[in-house]
Amino acid sequence: MPRTLGTQITMEKTPSYFVTREAPRRIFTMSRDTKLIVVVRNPVTRAISDYTQTLSKKPDIPTFEGLSFRNRSLGLVDTSWNAIRIGMYALHLESWLQYFPLSQIHFVSGERLITDPAGEMGKVQDFLGLKRVITDQHFYFNKTKGFPCLKKTESSGLPRCLGKSKGRTHVQIDPEVIEQLRDFYRPYNVRFYETVGQDFRWE
Numbered sequence: 001m002p003r004t005l006g007t008q009i010t011m012e013k014t015p016s017y018f019v020t021r022e023a024p025r026r027i028f029t030m031s032r033d034t035k036l037i038v039v040v041r042n043p044v045t046r047a048i049s050d051y052t053q054t055l056s057k058k059p060d061i062p063t064f065e066g067l068s069f070r071n072r073s074l075g076l077v078d079t080s081w082n083a084i085r086i087g088m089y090a091l092h093l094e095s096w097l098q099y100f101p102l103s104q105i106h107f108v109s110g111e112r113l114i115t116d117p118a119g120e121m122g123k124v125q126d127f128l129g130l131k132r133v134i135t136d137q138h139f140y141f142n143k144t145k146g147f148p149c150l151k152k153t154e155s156s157g158l159p160r161c162l163g164k165s166k167g168r169t170h171v172q173i174d175p176e177v178i179e180q181l182r183d184f185y186r187p188y189n190v191r192f193y194e195t196v197g198q199d200f201r202w203e
């Protein structure tokens with residue numbers, strides 16, 4: 001971790017920590033005061049996004065429909081496939097709660113991060129105990145990108161959107177498979193909402 005002054009906070013971003021079994025203990029051992037931020041989105045959309053990203057790097061992989069099930073006609077979802085397993089948020093959260101209180105974990109809605117980036121960033125700043133510096137004035141909706149972008153960056157003063165790998169057009173998936181996955185995730189989602197005390201309204 002980089003060294004910081006007393007007036008600074010260190011931030012580190014590794015999406016895989018949330019689903020890595022040893023991560024909570026290791027981070028707790030390093031600093032029990034660490035604040036954790038997790039961006040969560042509808043696990044079905046997340047799985048399709050994950051698959052779309054992998055497909056762009058390895059075009060020969062099997063279909064999403066094929067990878068999602070151990071036995072599709074029996075509705076047996078393959079929970080060993082990472083794209084599926086990662087979205088079982090309630091399970092992963094349990095490991096973190098063995099070390100960190102819920103008050104030290106903040107969940108950002110991936111959906112609201114797109115529809116209301118300033119609102120979500122406002123809550124992140126509050127959670128970190130920072131003055132709300134990032135506001136609505138920092139964002140604009142870029143029609144070409146189809147996502148909110150920054151009006152200007154600190155370094156160049158120019159507008160900046162996220163790169164091509166963020167906000168790809170998703171692969172078309174059989175609607176029946178989407179329905180099966182929604183059914184699969186529902187109990188995990190409900191348990192997750194109950195644990196964090198927030199309904200993300202994923203349907």
Ligand SMILES: Nc1ncnc2c1ncn2[C@@H]1O[C@H](COP(=O)(O)OS(=O)(=O)O)[C@@H](OP(=O)(O)O)[C@H]1O
Pocket residue numbers: 015048049050110113114147148149161162165166167168
């Ligand atoms: N402002 C803005 N611009 C572009 N994309 C945005 C933005 N806000 C959120 N998102 C969503 O971020 C998704 C990609 O983030 P990831 O977490 O998958 O990235 S990574 O794991 O760090 O590579 C990406 O997912 P996909 O749409 O599936 O590509 C976006 O939906």
